[in-house]
Amino acid sequence: MDITPTLIAYLHLCHRKIWLHAKHLRMESSSDLVAEGRLIGEITYPQRAGKWQEIDLGIGKIDFFDAKTNTVHEVKKSNKKEQSHIAQVKYYLYLLEKIGVENPRAVIEYPKLRIVENVEWDSETDSIEVEQWLSTATNILQGTCPPKMSKSKCKKCSYFDFCWSGEED
Template identity: 50%
Template sequence: MNINATLVNLYHICKREMWLHAHAIRMEHTSDIVYEGKLIGEESYPQRAEKNQEVAVSYELPAANGLGVVRVLTAKIDFFDAKKGIVHETKKSNAKEKAHTAQVQFYLYLLRKNGVAVSHGLIEYPKLRLTERVTLDEVEEKQMELWVHEIGELLAKEHCPPRLPVSKCRSCSYFDFCWIGEE
């Protein structure tokens, strides 16, 4: 089972969207919001795209009891400053979210599991003109392992988790999929 940074992010936003995404039901291509986020990431720091390449990292997490399915954790980090040990993540959001922090902590976790010296992460919010520092201490690392376990359990279920209230779904790329004919 493959658990990636997108799933860690979605776990904190909507477990239904996470499950759908993991099961190859994708709606992002229909979303102007997703497209806008991609453009902001590319256009806010154009000098990075010229100098730096995406970093792919993975780690095989053994099953808790030594038996069963091994979870493969993967991520593609847009920008990692290896000299300073800093992960950079750009978000289009007008608000800081726990999901953003969890995603960057996942990057830090994977890099450390692979023996890479990493100091911290920075989440850059160009629309807010704000940068948030993200760290990963021992307690947060244990929390990350719990999240990964819970994500694995949710993804292994045969049925999709329930919808969130419609008020939380309006800007989601899966809105029509989940709410068609329900309003």
């Protein structure tokens, strides 16, 4: 099974979420939060579609890539920075390096926070870290469905209703 950038992000959020998504139990299409994220990316930076290109890596797409500087631009709707965002972008950088892109870089933009975060990439150490994530993800996906996290951590997850329907508060 191919490990996608989305699965790497989910690995850093919830092991149950990565497992469910990989098994094609997808809740994002009905999630208002996911739809809001797409809309923010489209309306916040409308000029990008003409300026930068989308790159299809086979297992995931980079929405905005500046080929002149080898920079991935990732937009997140979140009102807080998360490790999952950095992990997803580092996986993009790993994949780009694997196909021969030299010195790939990335920035994560948080329009709600008005913050742009540069993601550092060290080919030696970060490649090892990404390969560990891939190994961990593979182990999770080969097992049975992981348990739920605590309900308080799940409130904004697109899988919340799936995991918690029928549960008392």
